[in-house]
Amino acid sequence: METPQVEATQVVIAGGGPVGLWLAAELRLNNISVTVLEVRTEIDQRSKALTVHPRGVEVLASRGIHQRFLDESLRISNGHFANLSNRLDFSVLDTPFPYTLFITQARTEALFEEYARGLGATIRRGHRVTGFTEHAHSVTVQVEGPQGPYEIEAEYIAGCDGTRSTVREAGGIDFPGTPSTCLGWLGDVLLDNPPAPGFNRFNEHGGLMVVPLPDNQWRVVGTSPDSVTAEWPGDLTMDELRQKAIDIAGDDFGMRAPSWLSRFGNATRLATRYRRGRVVLAGDAAHQHFPTGGVGMNVGFQDAFNLGWKLAATIDGWASDGLLDSYHSDRYPVGEQLMEHSRAQTYLFHAFTPEGLALRDLLSRMVPESRQFSDFLAGRLTALDVAYPSTDPTAHPVTGTRAPDLPLTGSESSLFGALRANSYVLLDLTADGVLADRAQERITVQGGAPDRTRGAWQDVRAALIRPDGHVAWAWTEEDDTKLGAQVDAVITTVLGR
Numbered sequence: 001m002e003t004p005q006v007e008a009t010q011v012v013i014a015g016g017g018p019v020g021l022w023l024a025a026e027l028r029l030n031n032i033s034v035t036v037l038e039v040r041t042e043i044d045q046r047s048k049a050l051t052v053h054p055r056g057v058e059v060l061a062s063r064g065i066h067q068r069f070l071d072e073s074l075r076i077s078n079g080h081f082a083n084l085s086n087r088l089d090f091s092v093l094d095t096p097f098p099y100t101l102f103i104t105q106a107r108t109e110a111l112f113e114e115y116a117r118g119l120g121a122t123i124r125r126g127h128r129v130t131g132f133t134e135h136a137h138s139v140t141v142q143v144e145g146p147q148g149p150y151e152i153e154a155e156y157i158a159g160c161d162g163t164r165s166t167v168r169e170a171g172g173i174d175f176p177g178t179p180s181t182c183l184g185w186l187g188d189v190l191l192d193n194p195p196a197p198g199f200n201r202f203n204e205h206g207g208l209m210v211v212p213l214p215d216n217q218w219r220v221v222g223t224s225p226d227s228v229t230a231e232w233p234g235d236l237t238m239d240e241l242r243q244k245a246i247d248i249a250g251d252d253f254g255m256r257a258p259s260w261l262s263r264f265g266n267a268t269r270l271a272t273r274y275r276r277g278r279v280v281l282a283g284d285a286a287h288q289h290f291p292t293g294g295v296g297m298n299v300g301f302q303d304a305f306n307l308g309w310k311l312a313a314t315i316d317g318w319a320s321d322g323l324l325d326s327y328h329s330d331r332y333p334v335g336e337q338l339m340e341h342s343r344a345q346t347y348l349f350h351a352f353t354p355e356g357l358a359l360r361d362l363l364s365r366m367v368p369e370s371r372q373f374s375d376f377l378a379g380r381l382t383a384l385d386v387a388y389p390s391t392d393p394t395a396h397p398v399t400g401t402r403a404p405d406l407p408l409t410g411s412e413s414s415l416f417g418a419l420r421a422n423s424y425v426l427l428d429l430t431a432d433g434v435l436a437d438r439a440q441e442r443i444t445v446q447g448g449a450p451d452r453t454r455g456a457w458q459d460v461r462a463a464l465i466r467p468d469g470h471v472a473w474a475w476t477e478e479d480d481t482k483l484g485a486q487v488d489a490v491i492t493t494v495l496g497r
Contacts, residue, residue: 009035009122010315012141012154014129014167016040018049018105019283019300020160021112021123026308028119029063029421032315035152036116037127037143043113046188046260047105049297050211050219053079054090055383055402056298057097059305062419062469065115066097069108073101081377082292082348083200083207084364088378094454095384096405096416104214105297112301131170132157139278155315156278160304163269165285173281174272177288177339180265182228182350184290186221187241187261192254194218201249202360204352208248217259220245223349227263236261266290266346270335274303274328282307287335292345293381299338302383303331309421309467318442320496330388341380388470396474398456403427403465406457409447415465418446424472424494425465426487434480435462435487442495462487464494 011027013020016038027034052060052069060066077099078087091098117123124145132141141152159167168175191210199210206224213219224244226233241261242252269288274281283300307327313319351360366373379385388400405414406427412418418425423442428435429450439445451457461483463474473490477483 006140006151006153007035008153009033010155011035011158011311012037012129012139012152012156013158013160014165015160015162015283015285016113016123016125017160017162017283017300018109018112018297019304020158021109021116021121022301023158023160023282023304023308024121024123025063025112025116025119026304026421027312028116028121030309030312030316031422032312033122035122035124035154037129038123038125039128041126043106043109045106046262047107047213048291049105049108049294050102050213051076051294051298052101052103052108053295053298053382054093054095054097054099055302055386057099057101058095058402058405058416058469059302061097061405061416063421064417065111068111069101069103072107072111073103075099076102079293079378079381080200081363081367081381082345082360083202083209084348084360084367085200085202086364086367088367088374088381090378090382092375093378093382093384094404095382096414100294100382102211107214108297129157129161129166131166134171134278156280156311158307158311159279159281159285160283160300162284163267163288165281167279168271168281168285171276171279171281173276173279175269175288176272177267177269179230180267181230182223182266182346183233183263184221184223184265184349185227185236185241185244185263186219187236187238187255188213188217188219188259189238189241189255190216190257191218192256193251194253195249195251199249202357203248204354204357206244206248206352207349208245210253218253218255220253220255222248224248225350225352228350233263236263264291266342268339268343270332270339274331274335275324280307280311280324280327286331287338289338289342290346290349292342292349295338295342295381295383298383299334302334302386305468306330312422318495320494323496326388334383334386337380396460396476398460398463398471398474401456401471403463403469403471404451404454404457406448406451409449412446415446415448416469418444419465419467419469420444421467423467424491426491427463427465429461429463430480430483432480434484438484438487438491440491443491464490
């Protein structure tokens with residue numbers, strides 16, 4: 001038998017969907033060589049995801065590629081929790097992008113692939129990771145390609161290969177959770193008599209949403225009492241979809257010519273470790289859930305946003321102790337919250353009894369009547385409230401939170417434009433720019449004015465912002481000499497020097 005050829009790269013990414021592609025781009029921004037292996041030969045046009053939420057747009061803006069998405073998307077200034085009648089108001093959120101972008105996953109994936117390739121990522125379609133062998137300082141990845149098997153020697157392997165992840169299973173990482181007990185259904189169809197924009201209906205017969213897609217198609221998606229089952233009823237048919245729409249809305253809207261009919265379950269699982277040795281997981285390989293609120297893809301590429309710079313810093317040797325392990329400690333709680341909220345919404349999506357409908361009505365009324373309740377749900381849905389709490393009890397309250405897009409006084413007009421994948425930003429909010437001379441490799445200094453509009457930031461005189469836009473540390477010291485010494489000590493720690 002002919003010996004498989006062996007290639008070399010620093011990171012192999014299994015899975016070329018949005019998560020794997022974003023991770024590849026983050027690594028290339030750090031000059032890490034990366035090979036993405038995707039079993040599909042072309043982008044799947046049947047888009048599971050249709051939205052990029054506000055924090056997702058901030059992530060794009062932090063790498064300077066958001067305008068392309070803004071130009072191609074419909075902006076929607078609200079969102080829903082379990083399809084309650086009253087929607088969450090995103091326009092009041094503290095972000096430059098107080099809206100959801102409506103864009104198909106297929107288009108998002110195409111833009112991410114173009115971005116990653118432009119940065120020098122190697123992306124191979126029609127190539128499947130079949131396994132790997134982990135060594136003390138490397139992994140040997142087995143691949144099946146169009147021309148036969150071959151191997152790649154890498155420093156790390158990233159599993160971005162979905163809920164049935166080969167990487168997760170080969171890495172011996174458990175994926176506990178609960179099996180599917182109910183089903184949703186969808187059809188991408190043409191409609192001769194489409195409803196008004198934003199149509200949704202929920203009653204004892206089921207829940208139904210109808211949203212426009214490109215090429216004059218419409219997505220008809222919903223749940224129904226007969227879908228509360230652990231048994232697979234067979235593939236969805238056009239006649240069944242039409243009847244469900246009639247039962248719930250009294251109209252099939254002239255639906256015809258389906259391009260995709262599908263069912264999906266509520267199996268809910270969370271990987272016990274996001275990192276084990278030279279194996280890391282992101283996206284659906286790490287968490288599986290009912291697709292409520294359109295958050296899955298967003299959480300996935302935000303996993304990659306957290307992981308990319310940490311993995312690169314570890315490979316390049318400038319990471320502080322435990323930095324790569326902090327990927328799990330940062331993102332695993334986000335996965336737990338994702339499980340909690342998707343389960344809660346799944347219950348409400350299937351609340352067809354009189355008691356369930358009463359609960360839905362009560363929660364729906366609370367959305368406009370309680371700003372605190374509405375903002376809480378919106379913060380979770382949009383991921384704007386994600387924070388990575390510090391283990392230091394003396395840390396300032398903004399430590400670990402997502403930094404807002406603060407105005408700057410230098411060449412960059414605001415913080416998001418100043419963020420880089422390969423360095424921290426030191427925000428000098430002193431009146432006289434006393435920290436300007438702290439710039440060095442991996443540290444850029446940006447000046448700004450104290451933020452008097454946000455309570456938590458009013459006393460902050462300096463802050464160190466991570467490459468993913470979260471606050472690594474913040475200082476309030478009024479004495480400039482002491483402030484400089486405190487800043488120097490933290491920089492030495494975070495740079496592992």
